[in-house]
Amino acid sequence: MTRLITSGFSHFILFIGIFIMIVPVWMIFASSTHSGLTINTQGLQMFLGDSFYENYLRVLLYKGGFFKEITALKMFLNSFIMATGVAILSVITSLMAAYALVYFRTKYATLLFWMIFVTILVPLELRIFPTYSVMAELNLVNSYFGLIVPISASAIATLFFRQFYKTVPDELLESAKLDGANTWRFFIDFLLPLSKTMIVAMLIFMFVFGYNQYLWPLLVTSSEQYWTVVMGLKMMSGSIVHRFAFVMMSMVPPILIIIVLQKHFIKGVFQDK
Amino acid sequence: MSFLDLKNVTKIYPNGTKAVHETSLSINEGEFMVFVGPSGCGKSTLLRMVAGLEDITEGDINLDGQLMNEVDPSERDVAMVFQNYALYPHMNVYNNLAYGLKNRGIDKETIEQKVNDAAKLLQISDFLQRKPSMLSGGQRQRVAMGRAIVRNPKIFLFDEPLSNLDAKLRIQMRLEIKKLQQKVGVTSIFVTHDQVEAMTLADRLAVINDGIIEQLGTPIEIYNNPKSLFVAGFIGSPQMNFLDANLNNKTLSAENFEIKNIDSDYNGEVTLGIRPEHLIESENGLINLNVELVEQLGSDNLVYGQIKNIKDFCYRSPGNQTIKKGDTLSLNIEENKYYIFDKSTGKRVN
Numbered sequence: 001m002t003r004l005i006t007s008g009f010s011h012f013i014l015f016i017g018i019f020i021m022i023v024p025v026w027m028i029f030a031s032s033t034h035s036g037l038t039i040n041t042q043g044l045q046m047f048l049g050d051s052f053y054e055n056y057l058r059v060l061l062y063k064g065g066f067f068k069e070i071t072a073l074k075m076f077l078n079s080f081i082m083a084t085g086v087a088i089l090s091v092i093t094s095l096m097a098a099y100a101l102v103y104f105r106t107k108y109a110t111l112l113f114w115m116i117f118v119t120i121l122v123p124l125e126l127r128i129f130p131t132y133s134v135m136a137e138l139n140l141v142n143s144y145f146g147l148i149v150p151i152s153a154s155a156i157a158t159l160f161f162r163q164f165y166k167t168v169p170d171e172l173l174e175s176a177k178l179d180g181a182n183t184w185r186f187f188i189d190f191l192l193p194l195s196k197t198m199i200v201a202m203l204i205f206m207f208v209f210g211y212n213q214y215l216w217p218l219l220v221t222s223s224e225q226y227w228t229v230v231m232g233l234k235m236m237s238g239s240i241v242h243r244f245a246f247v248m249m250s251m252v253p254p255i256l257i258i259i260v261l262q263k264h265f266i267k268g269v270f271q272d273k
Numbered sequence: 274m275s276f277l278d279l280k281n282v283t284k285i286y287p288n289g290t291k292a293v294h295e296t297s298l299s300i301n302e303g304e305f306m307v308f309v310g311p312s313g314c315g316k317s318t319l320l321r322m323v324a325g326l327e328d329i330t331e332g333d334i335n336l337d338g339q340l341m342n343e344v345d346p347s348e349r350d351v352a353m354v355f356q357n358y359a360l361y362p363h364m365n366v367y368n369n370l371a372y373g374l375k376n377r378g379i380d381k382e383t384i385e386q387k388v389n390d391a392a393k394l395l396q397i398s399d400f401l402q403r404k405p406s407m408l409s410g411g412q413r414q415r416v417a418m419g420r421a422i423v424r425n426p427k428i429f430l431f432d433e434p435l436s437n438l439d440a441k442l443r444i445q446m447r448l449e450i451k452k453l454q455q456k457v458g459v460t461s462i463f464v465t466h467d468q469v470e471a472m473t474l475a476d477r478l479a480v481i482n483d484g485i486i487e488q489l490g491t492p493i494e495i496y497n498n499p500k501s502l503f504v505a506g507f508i509g510s511p512q513m514n515f516l517d518a519n520l521n522n523k524t525l526s527a528e529n530f531e532i533k534n535i536d537s538d539y540n541g542e543v544t545l546g547i548r549p550e551h552l553i554e555s556e557n558g559l560i561n562l563n564v565e566l567v568e569q570l571g572s573d574n575l576v577y578g579q580i581k582n583i584k585d586f587c588y589r590s591p592g593n594q595t596i597k598k599g600d601t602l603s604l605n606i607e608e609n610k611y612y613i614f615d616k617s618t619g620k621r622v623n
């Protein structure tokens with residue numbers, strides 16, 4: 001009986017939490033389906049209107065920006081390219097960095113690791129100007145490469161993979177060696193499959209990280225062709241309903257990626273049990 | 274030159290631990306060699322140097338006529354069974370067995386054939402699709418064996434592969450390993466600190482102490498003729514009894530008995546060793562044992578007691594005798610079944 005009460009109570013709290021988070025989102029969504037006139041005269045709406053297609057289509061295809069050469073569709077493409085690039089590149093680099101740190105016989109592996117680790121204390125915002133000048137000198141401003149590469153070295157992901165590799169028993173490596181596996185094969189045939197779930201988790205994490213970038217893309221792109229969704233949120237001009245529609249759409253990719261990859265994530269976790 | 278040749282092999286770990294001292298050893302093709310010794314004596318280190326998992330500090334290792342010192346483990350064509358099996362957790366049993374073959378670029382049909390043959394031999398055919406986590410300890414052990422067998426390597430190396438199994442399964446697997454090795458005839462080195470395992474498996478036995486091979490020989494040779502106090506104490510179960518004694522002019526005098534006409538010219542303090550199974554009850558025996566504890570094993574009894582000031586002296590009596598606590602037994606030593614060691618060096622002197 002008491003259990004029922006406590007579980008009822010905790011559910012109650014959870015519902016309040018969900019309510020607080022969902023309602024504003026819902027209000028923006030509901031409002032984005034009305035005409036601009038309705039919002040301006042009657043304020044935010046709680047119920048759906050009838051301008052959904054009209055508003056959303058206009059936002060997707062409308063050429064915005066100062067030079068009128070970027071559409072929301074293109075921004076989504078840019079963000080997708082950037083976030084995917086960051087996710088894949090940072091997972092690859094941190095997997096390999098962790099591999100070298102754990103398995104190569106360097107005396108200074110621990111020192112090297114800590115040097116990588118302290119970069120967490122130096123966020124992009126702090127090193128943004130030197131980073132920018134490097135990119136500028138390499139002529140990589142206004143390119144996907146310039147958007148992606150400078151933020152694709154993740155100390156956190158390296159830390160995660162390193163800690164995981166350290167739990168892999170030495171006998172596994174030795175056994176694989178005796179079975180004729182070289183360094184590279186051990187990485188491909190053992191560490192990659194064994195860290196599958198962690199890789200998926202890191203991909204999600206880094207995708208969202210890349211997608212959420214604002215300051216760096218703002219700095220490294222002067223051409224509107226490279227605007228991302230998060231930049232667009234700020235730059236978008238036009239009626240309030242169109243902005244609401246854009247905000248709603250900007251939430252879709254991260255949610256989608258979590259829903260899609262979550263499946264693999266959970267499968268990976270429970271498969272080997 | 275024999276099949277596997279160790280010449281003055283020494284191992285010093287980077288932290289300065291000298292784990293193996295100038296060890297030389299030859300193993301013949303098809304032979305089952307067992308390294309036995311107490312924990313930390315360097316058995317695993319020696320084995321791992323043969324496998325190539327540890328660098329050799331000094332000396333040479335030759336396998337099948339080829340110097341191995343600088344050869345990578347993946348090129349040595351040796352197979353090893355680890356104490357914790359080290360099965361590949363993300364691969365099913367089939368792939369665990371097949372992995373080594375795949376790495377050599379053997380074609381699919383041949384791999385399938387070989388894996389199925391090995392699986393049949395080890396009776397694991399029914400589990401080929403399972404992951405190692407879904408197997409019992411004994412089954413995992415078989416898979417680990419299978420992984421070694423399927424590659425048909427030059428040499429099998431076993432590092433205490435049975436120590437994670439319960440007593441009954443150990444005995445069963447011990448038997449199977451021996452049968453299997455006789456069937457496939459691959460040269461093997463088996464490391465253990467269990468002397469019963471060592472005795473039962475070995476064609477030849479190397480008793481290792483503190484990084485040195487103390488004695489090398491067939492199990493029976495070593496049991497009958499231990500060359501040092503250490504070997505005498507290590508081989509045989511229950512352990513040999515040791516008594517302090519003095520040897521003078523071929524007469525050995527222990528605390529309360531004497532043995533005359535001993536075949537040794539050594540004079541001085543010695544340790545007398547007598548195996549529990551080399552004592553017989555007789556009237557007016559040399560030794561009077563005050564019984565303190567009797568362990569009844571069914572087939573025989575282990576009788577522990579005191580002789581004057583010596584405690585925990587053990588005598589193995591036939592199982593049909595009833596001996597109780599408090600009895601006094603009069604015991605004789607079987608003809609010439611005693612061992613005399615120099616007390617200071619531990620070397621055998623008779």
Ligand SMILES: Nc1ncnc2c1ncn2[C@@H]1O[C@H](COP(=O)(O)OP(=O)(O)OP(=O)(O)O)[C@@H](O)[C@H]1O
Nearest residue numbers: 286288290292311312313314315316317318319466
């Ligand atoms: N990587 C290492 N670095 C330094 N010393 C080591 C290392 N591995 C083992 N040793 C030392 O070398 C000696 C021999 O170790 P080894 O593992 O060969 O013993 P063992 O006979 O296999 O013992 P056990 O029966 O407990 O497995 C020990 O004193 C051990 O502490």
Ligand SMILES: [Mg+2]
Nearest residue numbers: 316317318432
């Ligand atoms: Mg060992």
